[in-house]
Structure formats: C-alpha cells, structure tokens
Amino acid sequence: MIEKISELIRKVVGEGPKFGVTPSEKPEFGHYATNVAFMVKEDPAVLVEKLSVVGRELFSKVSATGKFINFWISQAAFQAELKNILKQKEKYGASKIGGGKKVQLEFISANPTGPLTMANGRGGFLGDALGNLLKKTGHDVEKEYYVNDAGNQVRLLGESILAIAGKVEPAENHYKGEYVKTLTGVLGKEIQQGMNAADLGRLAANVLLASIKQSVKNAGIKFDHWFSEADSLHKKGELKKTLALLESGGLVAEHDGAKWLKSNNAEEEKDRVLVKSDGQPTYFLADLAYHYDKFIKREFDxxxxxxxxxxHGYIARLKAGVKALGVEPERLKILIVQLVRLIENGREVKMSKRAGEFITLDDLLMEVGKDAARFFFLMHNPETHMDFDMTLAKEKSQKNPVYYAQYAVVRCVSIFKKAGILRRLLVASKNPNLALLKSDSEINLVQELVKYPDLIAQTAKDYQVSRLARYSLEVARAFNNFYEKERVIVDDKKLMGARLALVKATRVVLENVLGILGVAIPKEM
Structure with missing residues (x-):
C-alpha cells in the first residue's frame, strides 16, 4: 500500500523530492501519512487537491494537518487487496525489490572449541529468518558459517584436554566444562600416543564441529556453506596473498618487528597488527583474507x-580493513545481538544441568522446543538486552506468544472444518462479496492483513526481523477479536462466504509470516 501511495505522490511532485510514507499512529490522521509537503514549495492544500484527483480510486479522503498529508484508504481498495491475498496465497508479500542482489549472510560462526550456547541461538535464528526474508524479496542469498579452526584457540583446546588427562599443568585460560572431560575420553588413544596440543586440538575441534552441525540442525537453522579458515585460507596461502596486496598498495608499515595496517580511517585511528613480531599472522589478517574472498573472489554485493x-569494538577496525582492500565499507553490514538472560519462575538460571558453566542451545531446545526458542528470540530487537522467560515459553496456552500466533492459524483451519468444506486448495468462496465485511472487527482485520507487503519490504531494507514476529501477534489479536465478535458459519451464505474469505486470507498471511520466521504450523493444538 505504501508503494501505491508513493507512486501517486511521484505523479504529482515528480521523481526528485525525497519523501516518506508511513502508517498513521492515530485513526484521526487516516491510515497513512506523508511528509512530502516539507520537501516541495507547493502549498499543502494544493497538494491535497491534486492527490485527491490522481488517487480517487485508492483514497476515500485526503487532508492536511499542518504540512503532513493524511490519506484514508477506500474500503473498495482494501477489498481489492484482500482479493490479492486470496489470489497470490504463498506468494503474497513476495517481491523482486532485491533485484537479484548477491547477499552473503554470515552468522553464529562460533569457534569449534565448545558447544553452541543459548546466546548463539539468538544470532542463529536471526540470520536464518533474515535469509528467508531476503530470498522472498528477490535477493540471491547464501547463508554461511565461518569455521574458525585455525590459530591459538585450537591449540589451547588441545592443551585443555591434555591438562584434564594430567599430561600438562592446568592453566587459568584453559577451556573448562563437562564437554572437555568428554573429549578427553573420546581422544584417549591419541593422548596416550603422545599427540601434541595443536594436533589434538584440531581433532577435538572436528568432533565439536560435528556436534555444532547437529545442534544447528536441531534448531532448524540451515547453512548453504561451512567455510573453514584452515582449509580455505591458511592452506591455500590466502593470508600471504592478502598481505602482499596491501603491501603493494603502500598500506603496510613495519615497526617493532611486526607488520601493521596503516590507519586511513577517521573512525580507526590506530595502526593494527597484521603479522606479529614472531612472524605469526593475526586474526585481523585472517579476517581481511576472508573478506577478500567474500567481496573480490566470490563477488558478493x-x-x-x-x-x-x-x-562491537571490532566494527570500525574491520570496516577500515575492508576499505583498504578496495571494497566500499557500506557493502559490509554488521548486526550486533545483545546479551540474553534465562529466567525461570522469576529467577535467573545461571547453570546448565549438563554443561556446568553455561546453558547450551541444545539445553534450551530440549526445555522449550525450537519454535518457542526461535520466536522468543525473534520477537525482541537484537540490539536490546533480553530476558528469556523459560516458564512462559513452556506454557501451552495463549499467554505464550508463539502458541498465540500458531493457535490463530489452527483456529482458521478449524473454522473451515466446521463449515464442512475444507479442501487444501479449495477457495473459501468462488466470488465472495467482500463489501459485506462492514463491522469494526472485520474492517480492522482487513486493514491489519494488508500491511504485510509493506512490512516485508521495509524489513528487507533495515533487517529488523523482530517487527515481523510482533506483526504476527497483531494479526492473531485482530483475528481473535473478529472471531469473538462475529459468527462465521451463518445462514446467510453470501455473508458466510465473505467471512470465510477473510478467514482464509488471515491464514495465508499468518502462514507466510511464520514461514519467514521459520516457525512451524501445527496441525492441531
């Protein structure tokens, strides 16, 4: 709807002015509003008159409040959009706004030195849902897990196992937990044969990576590619090639026995070490080699x-490094997910029954299920700290947000069963008279449903997936209000046909949005 309004505005003011169209916050200001009058010299009253003429089929009313112009969408236009939902079904909300843009999504990418934690789930579900959304909007998406299987942390994992086995002295920085003891048993033969810490760590990392892949599968998260730092960068000499590229551009300085990337970014004032004085490459150089692979070799847009x-503090450094590679920093978008606390019965859960020091993703999935875990993470803005209420997530009632959204879909199906006409591909009514949907609850539900394409387009631009989870709850709330106030199965067949069409449209939108979020639709609840 926003794009339709924007097209009409451009017919009046031309392509030049940059304006916005947003849903109105209060009904007295219509359904939508625009700030276009701030961007042009023309009087708002004149703009209202012109927009009323060009938008006569879309608007029932256009008015100005100061320099803001407000639009009321006609019921005929809402009904036409409702027909689009019924016609397009699972394609409703899909678009080609991505224009085939090649996008790489890299997320989780936890070191293979321990199990995935509950916190990894927050970024994991976000990346998975965002990938679904971008595919829906015409982007060419590849979801990738960067396996950090080279460097000091892998050797340290080997040392930690040897310490548990009594082969070396324990150290404060060693990995701890029940999983390290388990690895000590799994790799007992290699330990007895005297394998060194680095080689033992690589074996242990492979064991843990297999476990990570299983955890990802348990969570319903799908990756297109698992990128090994050791195999794809170190063994192929990519770090040396990247260093040589930077040196050829005069971007590397040598002092204190080390090689440094010269700072040429106002946000990154310090030079950063690429190769340490002992000749070992830093993680920063590996990251630059990885992003060279992304942008230059694989040509992601x-x-x-x-x-x-x-x-968070690493963002400016990496963007400066990407710029040094000749890549526009804007092509690298970094999303930060904040910390999570697990709450049960009003108290913070600090210990995992199995792991001892942290709560694993598998622990969480076993406790609340993957749909609840996914939805609870996704309905919160990732940039805010969150409390994960495990007691609520386990509740099988409409107090539980994911249950509430899922139950609305199940209720839609139940209505069709009661009508005795449920067929998977059967349209509710061949030619429903949607003008019969006149009650406040019916109109409110229609208006909520037609917001979906705008929200999808907006989220494809700003990546705020949490709005889709919250939107599913708004649709469910509007539907339940309609269900409580209006009988769907009535003697008036025309009215019943119109209401069944509205139920069907509700089911379409809810299934579409929950599908993007990756939340399953139960057959019954």
Whole structure:
C-alpha cells in the first residue's frame, strides 16, 4: 500500500523530492501519512487537491494537518487487496525489490572449541529468518558459517584436554566444562600416543564441529556453506596473498618487528597488527583474507554479518580493513545481538544441568522446543538486552506468544472444518462479496492483513526481523477479536462466504509470516 501511495505522490511532485510514507499512529490522521509537503514549495492544500484527483480510486479522503498529508484508504481498495491475498496465497508479500542482489549472510560462526550456547541461538535464528526474508524479496542469498579452526584457540583446546588427562599443568585460560572431560575420553588413544596440543586440538575441534552441525540442525537453522579458515585460507596461502596486496598498495608499515595496517580511517585511528613480531599472522589478517574472498573472489554485493555484543569494538577496525582492500565499507553490514538472560519462575538460571558453566542451545531446545526458542528470540530487537522467560515459553496456552500466533492459524483451519468444506486448495468462496465485511472487527482485520507487503519490504531494507514476529501477534489479536465478535458459519451464505474469505486470507498471511520466521504450523493444538 505504501508503494501505491508513493507512486501517486511521484505523479504529482515528480521523481526528485525525497519523501516518506508511513502508517498513521492515530485513526484521526487516516491510515497513512506523508511528509512530502516539507520537501516541495507547493502549498499543502494544493497538494491535497491534486492527490485527491490522481488517487480517487485508492483514497476515500485526503487532508492536511499542518504540512503532513493524511490519506484514508477506500474500503473498495482494501477489498481489492484482500482479493490479492486470496489470489497470490504463498506468494503474497513476495517481491523482486532485491533485484537479484548477491547477499552473503554470515552468522553464529562460533569457534569449534565448545558447544553452541543459548546466546548463539539468538544470532542463529536471526540470520536464518533474515535469509528467508531476503530470498522472498528477490535477493540471491547464501547463508554461511565461518569455521574458525585455525590459530591459538585450537591449540589451547588441545592443551585443555591434555591438562584434564594430567599430561600438562592446568592453566587459568584453559577451556573448562563437562564437554572437555568428554573429549578427553573420546581422544584417549591419541593422548596416550603422545599427540601434541595443536594436533589434538584440531581433532577435538572436528568432533565439536560435528556436534555444532547437529545442534544447528536441531534448531532448524540451515547453512548453504561451512567455510573453514584452515582449509580455505591458511592452506591455500590466502593470508600471504592478502598481505602482499596491501603491501603493494603502500598500506603496510613495519615497526617493532611486526607488520601493521596503516590507519586511513577517521573512525580507526590506530595502526593494527597484521603479522606479529614472531612472524605469526593475526586474526585481523585472517579476517581481511576472508573478506577478500567474500567481496573480490566470490563477488558478493553485500555481506551481512551477525556478531555478539563483545565484538562491537571490532566494527570500525574491520570496516577500515575492508576499505583498504578496495571494497566500499557500506557493502559490509554488521548486526550486533545483545546479551540474553534465562529466567525461570522469576529467577535467573545461571547453570546448565549438563554443561556446568553455561546453558547450551541444545539445553534450551530440549526445555522449550525450537519454535518457542526461535520466536522468543525473534520477537525482541537484537540490539536490546533480553530476558528469556523459560516458564512462559513452556506454557501451552495463549499467554505464550508463539502458541498465540500458531493457535490463530489452527483456529482458521478449524473454522473451515466446521463449515464442512475444507479442501487444501479449495477457495473459501468462488466470488465472495467482500463489501459485506462492514463491522469494526472485520474492517480492522482487513486493514491489519494488508500491511504485510509493506512490512516485508521495509524489513528487507533495515533487517529488523523482530517487527515481523510482533506483526504476527497483531494479526492473531485482530483475528481473535473478529472471531469473538462475529459468527462465521451463518445462514446467510453470501455473508458466510465473505467471512470465510477473510478467514482464509488471515491464514495465508499468518502462514507466510511464520514461514519467514521459520516457525512451524501445527496441525492441531
């Protein structure tokens, strides 16, 4: 609807002015409003008159409040959009606004030195849902897990296992937890044969990576590619090639026995070490080699990376490094997910029954199920701290947000069963008279449903997936209000046909949005 209004505005003011169209916050200001009068010299009253003429088939009323212009959408236009929902079904809301843009989504990418934690789930579900959304809007998407299987942390994992086995002295920085003890048993033969820490760590990392892949599968998260730092970068000499590229551009300085990337970015004032004085490459150089692979070799137009809150300070450094590679920093979009607390019965849960020090993703999935885990994470803005209420997530009632959204779909199906006409591909009514939908609850539900394409388009631009989870609850709320106030199965067949069409449209939209979020639709509840 927003794009339709925008097209009409452009007919009046031309392509030049940059304006916005947003849903109105209060009904007295119509359904939508625009700030276009701020962007042009023309009087708002004149704009209202012109827009009323060009938009006579879409608007029932156009008015100005100061310099804001407000639009009331006609019921005929709402009914026409409702017909689009019924016609397009699972394609409703899909678009080609991405224009085939090649986008890489990199998320989770936890080191294979331990199990995935509950916190990894927050970024994991976000990346998975965002990938679904971008595919729906015409982007060419590849979802990738960067396996950090090279460097000091892998050797440290080997040392941690040797310490548990009594082969080396324990250290404060060693990995701890029940899983390390388990690895010690799994790799007992290699330990007895005297395998060194680095090789033992690589074996352990492979074991843990298999476990991580299983956890990802359990969560319903799908990756197109698992990118190994060791195999795809170190073994192929990509770090040396990247360093040589930077040196050829005069971007590397040598002092204190190390090689440094010169700072040429106002946000990144310090030079950063690429190769340490002992000749070992830094993680920063590996990251630059990886992004060279993304942007130059694989030619992604955009890379969207999801990091935990502890990486926030690294953003400016990596963007400066990407710029040094000759890539526009804007092509790298970094999303930060904040910390999570697990709450049960009003108290913070600090210990995992199995792991000892942290709560694993598998622990959470076993407790609440993957749909609840996914929805609870996705309905919160990732940039805000959140409390995960495990007691609520396990509740099988409409107090539970995911249950509430899912139950609305199940109720739609139930209505068709009661009508005795449920067929998977059967249209509710061949030619429903949608003008019969006149009650406040019917009109409110229609108006909620038609917001869906605008929200999809907006989210494809700003990646705020949480609005879709919240939107599913708004649709469910509007539908339940309609269900409580209006009988669907009535003697008046024309009215019943119109209301069944509205129920069917509700089911379409809810199934579409929950599908993007990756939340399953139960057959019954």
């Amino acid at each position: 955009q890379s969207v990376v999801i990091w935990g809150a502890d990486h």
